[in-house]
Amino acid sequence: MAIIATPARSVFETSPEKLRPFLHSLAGRVSGGANWMVRKKTVCDLLLGLDAFFALPAEERRALMGAGEDASSQDGTGPEDFRNVLPLYVGAILEGLKEEAVTGPEQAAIYMLSIHPEHQMAAEEWMLADPRNGKAVRRMMRSDRRYRQLMERMADHWRKARAGQGSSETASSPR
Numbered sequence: 001m002a003i004i005a006t007p008a009r010s011v012f013e014t015s016p017e018k019l020r021p022f023l024h025s026l027a028g029r030v031s032g033g034a035n036w037m038v039r040k041k042t043v044c045d046l047l048l049g050l051d052a053f054f055a056l057p058a059e060e061r062r063a064l065m066g067a068g069e070d071a072s073s074q075d076g077t078g079p080e081d082f083r084n085v086l087p088l089y090v091g092a093i094l095e096g097l098k099e100e101a102v103t104g105p106e107q108a109a110i111y112m113l114s115i116h117p118e119h120q121m122a123a124e125e126w127m128l129a130d131p132r133n134g135k136a137v138r139r140m141m142r143s144d145r146r147y148r149q150l151m152e153r154m155a156d157h158w159r160k161a162r163a164g165q166g167s168s169e170t171a172s173s174p175r
Contacts, residue, residue, distance in 0.1 A: 002102040002126035004111070005118040011092040026089060027096020040106040043093060044146035047086060051153055054082035083153050087115035094119055102126040105136035109147060113154055 012020055026046060033039035053061065091114040102108050102122045111123035127134040141147055 002122045002129060004099055004101060004122040007091070007095060007116040007118050009116075011088055011095055011115065015088070015092070023089070023092040024096060027093045030093050031097055036104050036106040036110075039097075040110055040144070041146060043090065043110050044144075044150050046093075047089060047150055048146065048153075050089070051082055051086075086150075086154055087113060091115035091119065105133065105140045108133070108137050109140055113150070 012023060015023060029046065030039050030042050033042050053064070056064070090110065094111060094114050094116070099107075102111055103126070108123040108126050111119045114120060127137055141151065
């Protein structure tokens with residue numbers, strides 16, 4: 001068991017007011033899962049669905065949202081922009097769960113994707129506490145198709161983040 005520290009900066013406090021209900025709804029949908037096997041599947045499905053939505057041409061996205069021509073805030077957004085905010089969405093979902101400890105491989109795998117270093121550190125601490133824990137996470141990462149797809153999308157974000165920071169590595173980058 002690894003204790004999850006409360007994030008220093010809440011996604012809910014720093015996100016735009018219009019986005020907060022959506023973030024709360026994501027957390028609510030995930031919290032309905034009976035255990036972390038179900039929650040992991042729900043997180044992956046939600047985020048992969050959102051990624052597919054953002055991959056649509058801007059006109060189709062606006063039509064699906066029922067927005068008119070004046071919805072210029074959606075112009076210029078696409079898969080690359082969405083992949084940059086995936087860690088934020090994961091962080092919001094996990095904040096909404098208000099969990100106190102990491103206790104299993106599925107949970108640790110999702111916590112590693114969060115924008116919050118506190119979430120990432122709890123996942124790492126759990127994996128390092130016992131060699132079997134880290135091995136279970138790696139096995140799950142290899143065998144779970146949804147998680148692998150999400151990781152491929154997240155890798156784009158982390159590569160860009162590292163390239164922007166030069167060669168220095170930070171505590172917030174996954175290992």
